[in-house]
Amino acid sequence: MDIDSEVDQGTQNALLGLVHRHTGISMTAKKWTLLQGRLRPRLRALALRNYRDYLALLENTPDEVRNFINLVTTNETSFFRTPRVWDYFAQHYLPRWFDAHRGAVFHLWSAAASSGEEAYSAAMLCEEFRARHPSFQYQIHATDISSQVLASAMTGQFHGRSIDGLKAARPAMLAKYFRASAGGYAVIPALRTHIMFSEHNLYRPLAAREAFDLALLRNVLIYFETADQECVIENVRQSLAPDGMLIVGESESLSRLKTGFAFEQPLIYRNHGAPHDRTA
Template identity: 60%
Template sequence: MDNEREVDQATRRAFFDQVRRHTGIAMSERKWALLEGRLRRRVRELALPGYRDYLHVLEAKPEEVRDFIDLVTTNETSFFRTPRIWEYFAGQFLPRWFETHGGTPLRVWSAAASSGEEAYTVAMLCEEFRGRHPAFRYRILATDIGDAILRKAAAARYQGRSIEGLGQTHPDLLARYFSAADDGFVADPALRANVTFRKHNLHEAARDIGTMDVTLLRNVLIYFDAAGQQVVLENVRRAMAPDGVLIVGESESLSRFDMGFAFEQPLIYRNEVRP
């Protein structure tokens, strides 16, 4: 099989084009080692002579695109990642929102849900809030581009570093919302009841998403070039309620975009544009 040194620039460029075509993600030459490492296993599984042959498979068999997307997208997350986000959500946003919108359900969009830890973190905090305010209602939509990772998220079974981290930082929530299963833990039905998982490409219009009060778009923009970021942000904004809150990742900022997002505090922006 081709190794990294033998893959010519045209073939590498063709793979980068495939990534952009199917996900909107922009990759450069410096990302080839990462991409090649992920592709190698699939090429071997299909018993193909090399990477050029896999390009032919992608073009000839549309069903292979699903596996390609699963391979090339990054799925790294954890429960309560970036504590300041969750301190804001639980301590500032939820009380303020409930005071002014108590009669309607809160709508939250985890826009790059990966294996579901972010969505279930939101659910735990919402359940805790509902314990103090029984009239509070909420719905969480969790989306991602990969089929395999969405199946994993919907199963809500966690083991290893992910669930161990939750046990270290929030042992009370682990005990309250998860049950031991096999060699890990599974989220209880009560926690999963208000979370829906759905496939969605952020590079496409969010016509069936609804109108969201909070959108978590964390560690996503860094994978797009400037034009791609503009498209993603506009798609997301159109699915947000007036005054809806957008939360981005630690290394991301909207300061260079003039799109109607007003800075509220680091990583937190508010939608000031009316639909």
């Protein structure tokens, strides 16, 4: 029997609903073909007859949920994506933060880290800043809901379009912070020691004791409905320092949302909501 034959509406709706339940991502019925294409190889690998059988597996096998999340999430990223954001970070944000927080450790949260390019981009610029200001200290926490892309990020190994883009845009960074390895390039250990990776669902608060100075939540809000966007943004805000900053993606804005953030400039917002007691 063809896996795709006779997929009843109830099964479609249930699987679309599970995407939202487990990730917060909203998929309407118009996205069924996309979801079907992402799940089809998994059904074949499990030798399942149809999507109804896979739905039953998901509902009765918690371990399969992780595979489901890996399949339904979108992971598109690159080094130094949206260059003006990184120019702001290096030329304006870091110098001002350092002047105002002498002796403190800078904490950055890459909240939708994907395969790690964003976190490593931030680390490279932090290292460049530290070369000019030796007392500067930093730590980066990189999270993603997908265990699959996080496993890739933790290796620090890159190749293909990711490296090609870095080589074209910032060849000096590639030469300084990467070493050739089998089939690609590996991030140097000195950079990796400043980054901690962990799984996290943005639909839930982050269990971290430190308050972050800056959170990067880029190109992820577009996958959520308004109420879910506000939930995610508040979860992120609760992990920020009282004067913490948030940077969103180039096609995203908080202007129509109810949040605890004040507009600074396009894509960049400052926390102005009630502080969160992390010792509670």
